[in-house]
Amino acid sequence: MKKVILLAAAVPMLVRGEIPEKAAALRDSALQDEVAWSITEGLTTEVGQRLAATEAEARARDWAVARLKALGFSNVRIEPFTMDGWVRGEEKAEIISPFPQRLIVAALGGSASTGSGGITAQIVGFPSLDALKAASPDEVKGKIVFVWHRMQPTQDGSGYGMFGPIRWYGASVASKKGAAAIIIRSIGTDHHRIAHVGSTNFEAGVKPIPAGALSVPDADNLERMLARGKPVSMRLTLTPQFTGPRQSGNVVAEVPGRDPTLPMILIGGHLDSWDLGTGAIDDAAGIAITTAAAKRIMDAGRPLRTIRVVWFGAEEEGGLGAEAYFKAHGSEAHALVGESDFGADRIWQFKMNTGAGGNVVKARIGALLAPLGIVTGSGEAHAGTDVEPVANAGAGVLGLNQDGTHYFELHHTPDDTLDKIDPEALRQNVAAWTAALAVAADSPDDLRAK
C-alpha cells in the first residue's frame, strides 16, 4: 500500500490531471477488495456454466438478484427477453484411415447436426480462411474442410480479430462451396486437449453445416497426418440441437445518483457463459470487478450521477442481451459506458472515448491509474459487445484493457475455471474501475463522445 502511495506521488501531474484525494483513497482501499472474488467464487461454484437460454442461465439470474440485493444495490430486477436456444449433443471425431484414432472436438455454437450416425468423409485441409476462400468448389464438395492457422498470443487481443474470422465465417464459406462439414483448429493459444468453442455464423440463405473445433494438439496431429500425403478420412458426429424460443434476460442494478437529471454511467459484463467451462474469466470476473467497484462508490456516499450495473444475458450468442437492453433503455441518457469482458488479468492500458467536455475527467483518470501500472493509450477505446449499442448512440466509452497475453489459453474452453484467476490481479482491476468511477460519477462534465 505504501508503495502505491509513493508511486502516486511520483507521477508527473498532467495538465488539469490532478488527483482527487477521495478517488485516490478509494482506489487504494480497493486493493483490499474481497467482493469481486466472492462473486466470482460464488457464481462458478454455486452455478457453474450458464449457457444462454438454458435452465442454468435462469438459475444464474436468480443468484444474481439475490447477491445484488444483498450487496445493497437499488432497483435490482431481471429484464427478460426471448431467444432461440441451442444445446450441445454428442461430439466425436474419429480418424478412420490411414491412422485410426479419436480426436477431441466440440461443436461451434450454431452448428448443424450430423445426425446420430455421423458423417464419414475425406478431409481437405487449408492453412487459413483465405486459402479456403480461394479454393475451387471441386476441391471441397462433399468433404470435411479442416482449417488450421498459427494464432499467437497478443497483449491487446488483436490476434482475435486476425484469427477469429476462421470460426466466425469459415463454416459459411465452406458450406457455400458444398462442404459436408467443417472443423477448425481451435481459436486458442494453449496446447491442451480442450476445444475452444464459440458461435459461428451462417450467412442468410446459406445452409448450416456441422461445424466443430479441434483442440490445438489434435489439429496439429491432423496436420501431421495430412503432411504424409495419403487421403485422410474422418467420421464426425456432432448432434447439437436448436431448442426453440427460450427465455434469457439481463439483470439490472443501480446506485442512484444525487442528480437524476445527469446522464448515467452504464457498466457491467455478461452473466451467461459458454457451456464447457464455468465462465470464470468469461465473464464472472467482469461482472464481479465492475460490481465490486460500483459497490465501493455506493458505500462511500451517494455519487453525483447514477451508476447502472448490468449483468447481461446471451452475450455469447451475438450480444442478444445488448440488443434487448438498447431496445428498453436506448432512449435514456447515458454519459459513459464500460464493460469488463476480457478475462481477469491485470489492466495494462486505459483508453477513453469522450468529446472535449470529458478531457479533464480523462486526464484525472489517467493520472489515478498510473500508480496501478496502467498506461494511458492512444487511439479508440473499444466498447464491449454489451454496451456497444449505447456507445454507438453517442455515449463516451471507458476502456480499461486487461492483459490478453494468456486470455486465449482459456477463452471458451472447459478450462475457464476459478483456479485460473489471480486474486491480486482481480483486486487491481477493482481498484482501476473504482478510481475511474470515482472521478466520472462525481463530475458534471459532458462525457459523451458524440
Add this chain to the structure above:
Amino acid sequence: MKKVILLAAAVPMLVRGEIPEKAAALRDSALQDEVAWSITEGLTTEVGQRLAATEAEARARDWAVARLKALGFSNVRIEPFTMDGWVRGEEKAEIISPFPQRLIVAALGGSASTGSGGITAQIVGFPSLDALKAASPDEVKGKIVFVWHRMQPTQDGSGYGMFGPIRWYGASVASKKGAAAIIIRSIGTDHHRIAHVGSTNFEAGVKPIPAGALSVPDADNLERMLARGKPVSMRLTLTPQFTGPRQSGNVVAEVPGRDPTLPMILIGGHLDSWDLGTGAIDDAAGIAITTAAAKRIMDAGRPLRTIRVVWFGAEEEGGLGAEAYFKAHGSEAHALVGESDFGADRIWQFKMNTGAGGNVVKARIGALLAPLGIVTGSGEAHAGTDVEPVANAGAGVLGLNQDGTHYFELHHTPDDTLDKIDPEALRQNVAAWTAALAVAADSPDDLRAK
C-alpha cells in the same frame, strides 16, 4: 557442441573415471539425434493411444516391428501374451444438489461399472487416504467417497509415492467400508479440466466398486461445495467393461554383441499407453530414447556385449509385459538393465546399482554424463517396472533420471501429446543413454548388483 567439449574438459577426473574418447564422441554426436523424435512423432501420429490388449496396441506392435527392422536391429519379433482386457465406457459426474453442474471425470483402470443409469448418492469427503482409512464405516456406507489432497511437483518424482496410494488403494479401502463408489482428485499437479487415469487395485476378496478421477479444477470445485456445509449429492455414471482374455505382447530387438557369452544389457520402455492421450511422454519417448541410443552404438560398430531393446506391452496394467518377459527370459544372463519411463524432460541425475565389479564403469559413465548437466546421485537406482523382475534377480541397474517437475501435469491424461516434448531435451536423453551404453556395452566387467 563446442561448449559441451569445453565443459567435458573442465570436469575433474574421478579416480579411474577417465573419459573414453569413443564414448565421448558418441555422446556428442547424439546431441544431433533425429531418430528418437522420428519414433515419437511417428507413433503418436500414426497410431496414437495404445491401450493394452486392444486392437490399437496390436497395431502399435506391427508399427514397432516395421520400424525396428528398418532401423537395422536384429532378431526383431513380437512375443505375445494373454491378459484380461478393460475398456472405458460412458463417463459422467453430475452434481444433483445443491449446485447442479457437470464435473469432468474418468474411470480408473479396473473400475467397476455403475450401470448405464448411474448411481446417485451423497458425497462424503476426506482430505487424504489416511483420513478415509480412519473413517467409520457408518460415515461411508452407501455414499460416494471423495478424496482430495495437495500433491505438489517434485523433481525426483517422489510425490507420486506419497500421493499415488490414493489412486492405487483408495477404492479398495472405500469398498471395504461399504462405499457405493469413489472419486479422487486426480493424481496430478496441473490445473486443467482433464482427469489423470491409471490403475486402481482391489484387494483379493474385496468387491470392485466404480472408481473415477476428477480433474483438479473439478475436485477443487467439489471441495468448495462441501465447505459450504450442505449435503452434496452426485449422479455418477461410469460404464467400463472387462473384455475378457485378449492378446498383448512385447516387441524385442537386438544389437548382437561380439561376445555372446557375456551377460547382456537390457533397455527399453513401454509401448502401451493409457487411452486418453497419445502416449507421447508415457512412453513413446522412453522407447524412442533407448532405441535411438542403441542404434547409435550399433552403427558405431558391433559392441562387446549384446544390447537387447524391448518395447514392453501392458506396463500400465501392472507390468504384465515385464512378467511375460521374465518368464521367457529370466534364466538368460543379464548384466545391466535400464528403462526410460518418466517423460521426456532432461535427465538431471545418474544412479547405478552395481557390485564392486562395476565401479569403474559407473565412474566412467558419471564423468561422461557431467557435461550434459547430469549429477551423479547417491542411493539406489530405481529400475522401471518393466525391467524390475530382472533387476530383482540380480542384474545391475542403470538409472538415468529425468526431471519430473512437470511430469505429473501430463501423466495419464489426454494432454500426453507430442507438442509437450522439447526436441532438445529428447536429444540430451539420447546422448546420456548413448554415453552410458558406449561404456557398459564395451566393458567385460561384472556389472551385476547381486
